[in-house]
Amino acid sequence: MQTTIQYIENELMPLYPASEISSFIRLILEKVYGLSYTEQVILKHEKLDGNKFKDVAGIVARLKQFEPIQYILGETEFYDLALKVNPAVLIPRPETEELVAWMLETEWEPGARVLDIGTGSGCIALALKSGLPSAQVFGVDVSAPALETAGENAALNQLEVQFVQQNILDWKATEWEKFDLIVSNPPYVRESEKQLMEANVLKHEPTGALFVSDEDPLIFYRTIAEFAQANLNQNGSLFFEINEYLGKEMKALLEGFGFKSIELRKDLQGRDRMICGSK
Numbered sequence: 001m002q003t004t005i006q007y008i009e010n011e012l013m014p015l016y017p018a019s020e021i022s023s024f025i026r027l028i029l030e031k032v033y034g035l036s037y038t039e040q041v042i043l044k045h046e047k048l049d050g051n052k053f054k055d056v057a058g059i060v061a062r063l064k065q066f067e068p069i070q071y072i073l074g075e076t077e078f079y080d081l082a083l084k085v086n087p088a089v090l091i092p093r094p095e096t097e098e099l100v101a102w103m104l105e106t107e108w109e110p111g112a113r114v115l116d117i118g119t120g121s122g123c124i125a126l127a128l129k130s131g132l133p134s135a136q137v138f139g140v141d142v143s144a145p146a147l148e149t150a151g152e153n154a155a156l157n158q159l160e161v162q163f164v165q166q167n168i169l170d171w172k173a174t175e176w177e178k179f180d181l182i183v184s185n186p187p188y189v190r191e192s193e194k195q196l197m198e199a200n201v202l203k204h205e206p207t208g209a210l211f212v213s214d215e216d217p218l219i220f221y222r223t224i225a226e227f228a229q230a231n232l233n234q235n236g237s238l239f240f241e242i243n244e245y246l247g248k249e250m251k252a253l254l255e256g257f258g259f260k261s262i263e264l265r266k267d268l269q270g271r272d273r274m275i276c277g278s279k
Helices: 002-011 017-034 039-041 050-063 069-073 094-107 123-131 144-156 169-173 191-196 199-204 221-233 247-256
Strands: 075-078 081-084 113-117 137-142 162-166 177-182 233-239 260-266 270-278
Touching: 002 017, 002 050, 002 169, 017 050, 017 069, 017 113, 039 113, 039 123, 050 069, 069 075, 075 123, 081 123, 081 144, 094 123, 094 177, 094 233, 094 270, 123 137, 123 144, 123 177, 137 144, 144 162, 169 221, 177 221, 221 247, 247 260, 247 270
Parallel strands: 113 137, 113 177, 137 162, 177 233
Antiparallel strands: 075 081, 233 270, 260 270
């Protein structure tokens, strides 16, 4: 095992920080050899199956091209759920887990109706269904490949969520039922902020789920806020993940649509990353 670990370290050391390489090693050994982290520690001096080394080398070669490890392995974890991911969907971020945790702090009535707009991999919708088993949870997305992935994740985790293809920018063309909770993590990175992003994100993750124009960066938030005013039950809640640089603008936007009890929250890094309001 030490030879394999040394190989991975030598190949990736010029490209990634040591802490990230350690994480890669754990994930690669688990994926290729089926070894849990505990087994990796206990068996660290054991010899690994040489026939599988080519699989390790293939993963390392893709990492050297800055392809995200989650796409290479085809899976990730989110809020204790195992999820399939691929280039059709964004890789779930820790701050999105914080958003889910915030929503689950609230006591919802049994049978509450929940809508996740721009569901992607289904991570938010599925985590909410897992935490609120009696809720009726729906997820919409404009991307058919994303919805296919979300459906696979629902089956993988044995969670009942209804996924529907829908362009929320054209929401007025469809009849909608009422909801108690609406949540969205829509595209919010301005084109001018691209230079602040990692190369692996820019090269591999779906740009349509990431970027908005500098001229109208709140287009999705404004549309969804309007949608929520029409389709939330009285006292229902609207939650967003947001651009850390636009917290004040988001608060003003929700105030303009008549939402009350508006709260802007920081993530664990102290950045304005989520907001909620009630109808």
